[in-house]
Amino acid sequence: MSRKLDIKHGRVDMSHGAGGRAMGRLIEDIFLAAFENPWLRAADDQAAFDVAAGRMAMTTDAYVVSPLFFPGGDIGLLAINGTVNDLAMSGAKPLYLTASFIIEEGFAFADLKRIAESMGAAARAAGVTVVAGDTKVVERGKADGVFISTAGVGAIPAGLDLSCRRVRPDDVVVLSGCVGDHGAAVMSKRENLEFETEIVSDCAALNGLVADMVAAAGPHLRAMRDPTRGGLAAVLNEFAHAARVGFRIEESAIPVRPEVAAACEFLGLDPLNVANEGKLVAVVAPQGAAAMVETMRAHPLGRDAVVIGRAVEDANGFVEMRTAFGGGRIVDWLAGEQLPRIC
C-alpha cells in the first residue's frame, strides 16, 4: 500500500477514484477509519448479514447540499440522519447503511475526513452501521466538492403498518417541534445574511423518538413523514393526496423560532415550505393522540411536540389553515425552486 495520505495538505486527485493503490489508501485512511466495522474491514464487494423474520424497510437518498458545512451540521451528518429518518418514518429500526461518494477532483482530504468522521459519529449515535461504500472521483468542475448517496435497511416491528394511505378523517396531526430551522440555516449561510442569533440546523436522527412513539401509540399510529424539502406544507399535501382527505390546521399552534421567522420574512419564504432535518409529522387516530404527544414531549427531540390540526373529509384534498390573524387560507405545495440544494 502507498504512503499514508497527507490529510492536512493533500487533495483528492483522479487517481483516488481509479481503483488502484491510491484509492485503497483513501478508503483506508478516511472511510475505514471513520466507519470502522467488520463488514467494511472484510473488504468484499458486498456486506452479508442476518435478517430477522418479518418486514424490512429500505430507502435511498442523495445529498448535494451547498454549502457542505453549515451551522448545526454538514453534508455527512445529513447523509446519515436523512436516511435513518426515512427508515424510521415507517416505524422501522434502522440497521445497515451504504454510502457512495462522488468527489470532485481537488477536494481537500481534510474536508473529506471531517465529513467522514461526522458520518461515523452520526451512525454510532443512531445505532446504525455503514457496511458498504463506493468512491468515484470526477474532473474538476463536474461536481461541487462532494455528493453523497446513502441507502439503508431497517426492521419493522411486528404488526406495524404505517402508510400515508391509512390517514382517515378525524385523525390528529402531530408535529414534533419548530419548523424551518434547517432550510433557514442553510439559506442564511448561503445568502450571507447576518442575524444576531445564528440559525442552527435541526439535523438529527429521529429513530429514538420514533421507537418511543411506536411504543406509546402502537396501532393507533397511521403515518409519519419527516418534512424535508417542501417542508410541513408538502407533507400534509402528500398525505391529503394519498389518503384522499383534507386537513384543517391552526397556524398559532405551529412553533417557529423567532430567528427562523425573521430569516423567512427577509427571504420571502413561508416557514411552512422550508426544510427540516430533525422533525417529523405524525398522523394518529384520535384515541392515541394524547398519550403519544406526552411520550414525545419526554424525548429531547420531541420536547415541543404539538397537535396542529386534524384530517377531514374533503374531496378537493385541501390543506386549510386558520391563520393567527383570524382568516382562512390554503397551505399549498411549494411552487418553483426557491431552495435548491438544501439537502
Added chain:
Amino acid sequence: MKYVDEYRDGALAGRIAETIKREVRPDREYRLMEFCGGHTHAISRYGLEDLLPENIRLIHGPGCPVCVLPMARIDLGIACALRPGVTVCVYGDMMRAPGSGGSSFLKVKAAGADIRMVYSTLDAVKIAEKEPDREVVFFAIGFETTTPPTALAVRAAERKGLKNFSVLCNHVLTPAAMTAILESGGEDGVRVEGFIGPAHVSTVIGSEPYKVFARHYKKPVVIAGFEPLDVAQAILMLVRQINDGRAEVENEYIRAVTREGNARAQAEVRALFELRERFEWRGLGFLPSSALRLRPEFKAFDAEARFDLIESRAKDNPACECGAILRGVKKPAQCRLFGTVCTPETPMGSCMVSPEGACSAHWTYGRFRERAKDAAA
C-alpha cells in the same frame, strides 16, 4: 418577531373587523382597490376577506411589477440573454414570467443561457466586476420602490469604471397606472370607490402625488403598510371616508411614509432617469408618461442602446384574462385557464407568476373559497 407580529395580531384584527362591520351601511357596496401586489398577497395569506362583511369588495389592482410587464419586454430580456457572452441578472420573481411562445428566463437558462437570480442590484454589479469578460445586464423591473436601487447600481458601476454593466430598464410609475384605471370608463372599466394606496412606493414618492385622485377624481386614498392589520385599518378608514362623503389622501402607514417621501431617492432617480413618451403595460395597454429610461448621458449603461434592442410585438394567449384581472374587471376564478392549464408551476399569464399576482395569491391561498361558494350555490 418584533415589529412584525404587532401588525399581525389576531385579537386586534377581530376588533377592527367588528368596527368595520358596525360602520358599513348594509344598503351599499364598498368597492375598494388595493393597488399593490403586496396588499393582495397580505389579504390572501392572512385570510383577511373572512373578517370582512360581504358588501366590502376588494378589487386587486395592477401593482405587481412582474404582472404588468408585457411579453415584449420579457422577450427583450431573453433576446439579450441569448447573445454570446451576455449574463442577464434578474430578480427571482422574473424567472417564470412567460415570454412569447412559452419561453421564460427559466427555460432559456435550462437551455444554456447565463441567467442569474439576484436579491440586490449591487449583486449584479459585483458579478460584472468579478467577470470582466462577460457583458452583465441587469433586468430592472418594478415601480418607484425598486428604481432607486437600480440608480444606485448604475452609480456604483460608473464609480468602479465598469464597461461591462448595463441595465435593461422597465421601471414604471404608480400614479400613471392609477389614472389609467380611473380613466378606463365604459363597459370595459372598473368601478372603484377608494384606493388602498401603495406602501413601499409611497415611502419613496410620499403621499403628495395621490392628491390628484382625491381632488380631481374624488376618490379617497388611504396609504397602507403591507401587514394585514395595516390593510384592515385602511379599509376602516376608507369606509369612514366613503360614509362621510369625503375624498382625501390619508396615511395609515405613518411609521414609514411622509408627505414628501424620500427626497434623496427622488433626486437620484431624477438625475439618472427620464420619462418615456409611452410604455406598454400588460392589461392597460400603452400608457403615456408611465415609465422611465436612463437619460442619454448614461447611455453607456443602457442595455437597449448598447445591444440595439428593438421591441417586437408579442401576443398574449387569447384565453388569458390577465389584462381584465389587472384592471380589476375580472376575478382570477373567472378566467377559464385559472387552475386548469394555468397554475404557478405552469403559468400562462403573468398574474400567476409572482406571489404578488392576483391569480397566484388566489390559487395559493384562497381557492378553497370557490368550493365554499359552489356549496352555497
